[in-house]
Amino acid sequence: xxxxxxxxxxxxxxxxxxxxxxxxxxxxxxxxxxxxxxxxxxxxxxxxxxxxxxxxxxxxxxxxxxxxxxxxxxxxxxxxxxxxxxxxxxxxxxxxxxxxxxxxxxxxxxxxxxx
Amino acid sequence: xxxxxxxxxxxxxxxxxxxxxxxxxxxxxxxxxxxxxxxxxxxxxxxxxxxxxxxxxxxxxxxxxxxxxxxxxxxxxxxxxxxxxxxxxxxxxxxxxxxxxxxxxxxxxxxxxxx
DNA sequence: GATTTGATGTTAGATAATCTAACATCAAAA
DNA sequence: TTTTGATGTTAGATTATCTAACATCAAATC
Numbered sequence: 001x002x003x004x005x006x007x008x009x010x011x012x013x014x015x016x017x018x019x020x021x022x023x024x025x026x027x028x029x030x031x032x033x034x035x036x037x038x039x040x041x042x043x044x045x046x047x048x049x050x051x052x053x054x055x056x057x058x059x060x061x062x063x064x065x066x067x068x069x070x071x072x073x074x075x076x077x078x079x080x081x082x083x084x085x086x087x088x089x090x091x092x093x094x095x096x097x098x099x100x101x102x103x104x105x106x107x108x109x110x111x112x113x114x115x
Numbered sequence: 116x117x118x119x120x121x122x123x124x125x126x127x128x129x130x131x132x133x134x135x136x137x138x139x140x141x142x143x144x145x146x147x148x149x150x151x152x153x154x155x156x157x158x159x160x161x162x163x164x165x166x167x168x169x170x171x172x173x174x175x176x177x178x179x180x181x182x183x184x185x186x187x188x189x190x191x192x193x194x195x196x197x198x199x200x201x202x203x204x205x206x207x208x209x210x211x212x213x214x215x216x217x218x219x220x221x222x223x224x225x226x227x228x229x230x
Numbered sequence: 231g232a233t234t235t236g237a238t239g240t241t242a243g244a245t246a247a248t249c250t251a252a253c254a255t256c257a258a259a260a
Numbered sequence: 261t262t263t264t265g266a267t268g269t270t271a272g273a274t275t276a277t278c279t280a281a282c283a284t285c286a287a288a289t290c
Contacts, residue, residue, distance in 0.1 A: 012132045014276090015248060020127050026248080027267055045275055047248060070265070129247090130277060141277080142238055160246055162277060185236070 011041035011049035018050050022058045029058065035071045037061055126156040126164035133165050137173045144173065150186045152176055 001009070015026055022029070032038055033048075038057055040048045050058075064074045116124070130141055137144070147153055148163075153172055155163045165173075179189045 012135050014129060014131065016129065017127045017132070025267075027269085030249095031266070043275095045248095046250095047275070065266085072265095140238075142240085145278095146237070158246090160277095161279095162246070180237085187236095 008052040011051050011054075013050040013052075013055070015048055015050075018055065018058065021055050022062060024058060024062060032058070032061055032071070035075075037071065037074060123167040126166050126169075128165040128167075128170070130163055130165075133170065133173065136170050137177060139173060139177060147173070147176055147186070150190075152186065152189060 013021075015029065018024070018029060019026060029038075033040065038054055038061075040050045040054055043049050061074060064077075065071070069077075128136075130144070133139070133144060134141060144153075148155065153169055153176075155165045155169055158164050176189060179192075180186070184192070
């Protein structure tokens, strides 16, 4: 993980900050958690702690809901996007691998010796 | 102000987050404020609210103190740096102005007509 | 060596923030 | 008409933050 991604994934923001940054109410934020759209970490004293990535995610959820989508819609949409991302990852891996092979940097993982 | 600078100057982080991000104690953070090294905003209910710029500033202060400097040293150092920055700003303005003049984009602010 | 100063620790008492759980509302879907 | 989905509101308990004061302790000063 990059330094930037590490910072963005640090869970340090309490509820009040999230309310300010998203314009959502505590009730909404906790409800989305109960519906498993987000799963913030907790402090040692059981207070929710959010990351900048969580903020982005909540703003996205807010947009989806304001556009008329339901929470179930959002969950389904994200399942599809996740599947698509995995396909992309798979394609990217294959591309990278063939590039490395062409440049002689790696052995073909499926290579069988021509005895 | 750029969008980035705007975000970095937003006062949204309460004391607990600052403690986590800087490794300082509440006592230290408040003491630096009493010594006028920082001046965080306050919420409507009188709680301190810090920005990302404040975090950077506190980390810098921490480094200075750990290097053996005293708080007065830091204040003097920053006065000098501020003066230097202003000089730089002045120099930058003059440079920009002469560039604009050469390209004919601006009238010499000190021009006197050759009646 | 004794005293002062600078930075930080600790505590007490008051107020604010967050937590869970429950009941309320209200428009839209069934 | 009833159910569902999303949100509001409230109560009681716990945690976080606030100010102010007193304590500590090494380093500078007298």
